[in-house]
Amino acid sequence: MAKWFFGKSSKADAGVLPGARMARAGATVAAKLTFDAVTKAYGERPAVDGLSLEIAPGEVVCLLGPSGCGKTTLLRLAVGVERPSGGRILINDREVAGAGRFVQPEDRGVGLMFQDFALFPHLTILENVAFGLRALPREDARREALLILSRVGLERYAEQYPHILSGGQQQRVALARAIVPRPAVMLMDEPFSGLDVQLRDAMQEETLALIRETRATSMIVTHHPEEAMRLGDRIAVMRAGRLVQTGSAEELYRRPAALFVARLFSEINEMEMQVAGGRIATPIGALPAPGLADGTLATLCIRERGISVVPAGGNGKAAHGAPLKGRVRNAKFLGDAVRYEVVAEGFDAPLNVRVAAGEAILKGSEVLLEIDPGQALVFPSHDDKTP
CATH class of the missing domain: 3.40.50.300 (P-loop containing nucleotide triphosphate hydrolases)
Known part of the structure; x- marks a missing residue:
């Protein structure tokens, strides 16, 4: 050298x-x-x-x-x-x-x-x-x-x-x-x-x-x-x-092309649901499942930051249909954000919700969740979920 x-x-x-x-x-x-x-x-x-x-x-x-x-x-x-x-x-x-x-x-x-x-x-x-x-x-x-x-x-x-x-x-x-x-x-x-x-x-x-x-x-x-x-x-x-x-x-x-890409760029909630008539029936309405045969399973993805949460009894109006009722099971302060674990009506598993830090919602509180169906993602369930 x-x-x-x-x-x-x-x-x-x-x-x-x-x-x-x-x-x-x-x-x-x-x-x-x-x-x-x-x-x-x-x-x-x-x-x-x-x-x-x-x-x-x-x-x-x-x-x-x-x-x-x-x-x-x-x-x-x-x-x-x-x-x-x-x-x-x-x-x-x-x-x-x-x-x-x-x-x-x-x-x-x-x-x-x-x-x-x-x-x-x-x-x-x-x-x-x-x-x-x-x-x-x-x-x-x-x-x-x-x-x-x-x-x-x-x-x-x-x-x-x-x-x-x-x-x-x-x-x-x-x-x-x-x-x-x-x-x-x-x-x-x-x-x-x-x-x-x-x-x-x-x-x-x-x-x-x-x-x-x-x-x-x-x-x-x-x-x-x-x-x-x-x-x-x-x-x-x-x-x-x-x-x-x-x-x-x-x-x-x-517009992620696969579940793998969606998981790379945001924290998401994932739920499996059956396809019928080219759609899946979800608590936030029927969503299209293009290219998936009836009877197969699709994975519904909802971003943690795509869910808004407010205490029940508030006067605000929902921008995307009727809000879902829920209860806060856990809350974790993350500095500039708070991550809530919420048991929500219509969902078998709790949803994780990530919002900007503000006035805290206490564990056990009754809340209303608003989810924009246009922000939901649907992928084939046979898509390999391992990173």
Whole structure:
């Protein structure tokens, strides 16, 4: 492994003064990234199974799914660490992996940011960032590395080593190292998983801002739905090596294609009911069950936040038909929300109701529930419910 040696710079010691304007990251020429029926098998079971996905130039796509669903494998295939068992991967319509072609990672114009940051402990911060610029003359590499360190607010640490940095600072260095070669495609493998909640939010905003500046086409692997909604222009949901659904955050939330997707994006109550005449009879009215045969079971889903609850005897009018009578069996304060467990008329099992924290409704209180039928979701009951 080649090591870069740079002389010490007075700029590196100066740091970033309060109120100083940060340098902007250089823009790249974004590329289209295409997965065409890609398969990757380890033994008999494919980790990625016939997956097709196209990411437009400059688009940020979050790859969302549970651990073991194939997200990281797909990322490794894109960067060239793994070879596909079938299908093709193209960058700007140029095949970089397929049956008769395989382009090495260093020739793909792809940047990669690892989950654990993977900083070299024996290299200074400056040398870590400049590692991907070895094709440049030394002084040019130094200048580019210092510029991007200034952009992430860490120029004053240029001559220090990674062990002195906090987790958030190491994340910034890893991001700077990945982005400084100005890759046409940027791939990130759960880059925020090692950060605490408050720092994670700040780093997500900073990372997204840097990606927008460079205009790199980006694929970010995550298993946090809120993170995917915050960062992605589109979200691609994976399960067991396959794509389940792609779309904007709002599309996936409001129109989930499967029970699995609905459960990812909101807390829901689930109840099984029999289909008759293409509909299911529920306590909130008859609801359509398209594509389901009479006599089969459908799963009715009602979001916890889609139910309003008020003490019985109130003067308010229901916006969606007659309210249901119920009784609070339990209440749990969650900071900005309260989660009630309510025994409601017509339902065999208690409903969980999540509302904004306000005046508490006590355990044992009689209440009225209002549920908008238009917000209810119906899925086949044979849909696998295991995440």
